[in-house]
Amino acid sequence: MLSWAAASTRRQLGNDNGKSMPAYHEIMTTDLSALTTASERWDGMAKELHKQESAYRRDVYGITLSPGWSGLSADAASGRFDTTLKQFQAAQIEAKALASLLREAHTDFTGLRKKLESAREDAVKAGMAVSEQGLVSYDTTKLSEGERTALHHDPDYQQTVGKAVASWQAEINRLVKAVSDTDTEVENALTRVVIDSDLSDGTLTGFNSQAHGNIKTYEDEARREAARTKPDGWKSEGKTETSGLGAGASAEGPDIASGKLGEAEAHADLGSASAEGSLTRGPWTLDGKADAYAGAKGSASGGITRNGAEGDASAFAGAAGSSEGSVNVGPLGVSAKAEATAGAEANANTGGDKEGVHVGGNAFAGAKGGGEFGADLGGVSAGFSSEGWAGPGAEASLDLGKNNEDVWEFSTKVGLSPALGGEVGFDFTVDPDKVVHTAGDLADAVGHGVSSFGQAVTSVF
Template structure:
């Protein structure tokens, strides 16, 4: 009843302003970027490929305006609905008071005996029929107030559903699966009845994202002369790359999954000799890759994972790295198809995993080392395999997560401390009781 609903219209004005800014960027992008692939000075396959990608981005600027305007309209629609429903609720409360009721700040109706005349008070105390009529009246007003509160709550949920659904890109043919919504609607009723996106299901919080890219090619050379010789060379032609991720969380429980698919040709090489260490790596591959992985974790205390992957094509590479965060060495060469499975578990931040692969085609692979990833987790492991025609590979990995380990140790120490405190309190209680005896 005390919420400042004007915040909704203020936000709507800012979303309209955002749409205008997107329009400015659309005009600039169409002139300075998209226009390059449309002029006479750039022709051929590269211009055609660029034009398709530029057109996708140009459409995103256009769809962003549609989405922003729709959100502004939804906020104004919400303001209109909320204002009307709150007015009805306030009017019902006023009518109830005029009918001899009291209405608390929590919306509870009751009979206001303070306004009774002496005759009415006598009837209230001694007349069963009068008492029954009062109970029915209180019940009737309570039902009306409860229904109006429910109507407001339902409207609030409908607005929530609309605001979550309006930003979902449902067009799978526009070049992107997670872009702006070009079919966004500015009417809350258009989304009524839809299931809210990313909300709790049976107590679980769900999140997910999907990324898809199409044809692409590139070549780059980088150098950094600050600390001696180091640099990289990269060339690639991507046919597609799709990644889908999702998580479910509930309290300390977390379930996560990822699926990734890639097709294309890549070649990379980098070298370095600087204050961080020595790095040398070269790798080339052509073919199709796919991977899926699932994890289940309970806080920092325990977790398990399973993974399956496959590859069809050819690959070769060699690497050596020696830095303060990594020491690895390895080499591989393979042509054909292979598939593998992996699994493992973790307790208190210390994990162990194993992998096994089957190969159809000639090849060999071996690597060993340890490294510390971006999350601070340490990995120690190795892998080896060979295949004249049919063969395979096997490997293992030990991981240590300092954050989870310290958290588990800390929780254990707290538990021991609580136990000691409980024992101490118990001993103190016994001592006090014995003392009281004397």
């Protein structure tokens, strides 16, 4: 059974629910040879992967190099087979790095435990007793009757003993914490060593071709990242997600209660990745988000309720990516977005209710890229978008009405591309609640004794 020293390895295998600080008893009784055994098996894994790489290079990848196969299919196969071949090579690098990290962990833990054992022996020689849980006390079993009497009645003697016990307890606790800190460093290294750090290798979640077997280097890397993500005075939050190959489909029939006639969805994913984060400091907020997708997907839905009717259908095959960010200070916000697509897509949608109408549709095949820019001040916002197209396509849409958040919105887009062309769009919105809120903040600022309108505006920010 693996113990705290191999907790990070268990987590990599999905067999651990969390991390707890190793206790004195665990440190002193754990069989650390499990780490060297694991490192030897990872070295063995690297050797087996090398055998598989040689077989793949000879029997699969080598086919594309044969003069008997040429043309577009051979070129396509060569690219895919080359990616797989490099993954065999990266897997060997990662396995060797894991073996090295486990050996280093064994050396570090063994050295720290010897120091802890030595400290316990020194404490015992100094007249202390150390329990199996690492608690230090004064060993009275070896005292003479006179020494026992002095201990009970002499305050100076009691104070001296108390200081000695506290000193040895602090030393034991210090060494236990050193083991805990090393365990955290090992966990960090084992977590990072399996992350695909080369996004240009043809995979998003493949093996790490740049893996190395040095625990301290990974710790330095974590410190640099922490320094970058926590600027002075700023609070940061963020998350990332990645996924590899995947496929699936779903369908739902009529739902009388909601008025939904039905919907269906299907997808075949090659891979996707996304990241988002924010920085806040006082009235300032900076947000950013980026994502990428490759694959094919389609969906269709329709419904009729007392409020209106709507229908949507879409299909996409290819690759797409986007990034966006915004800066907000008080009631003022500025945002921008950029995106690019390569592939084929088609969409159609229509709907109408008592709050407004919408009709739209588009079809495109080729590559396109563009961006958006917008600004918001106290609930009144405007935005502009433009996009360049390389490929045949057309699009048109018009929205006028109030959305689900009771914000009044007008937006329009039009685009045309026989071969080279593009699209432009404009939107204008008014959020009554936000306008009233901003006006109220301004009135409060004036009411609290601000001497001028300019100062009142400043205080709102």
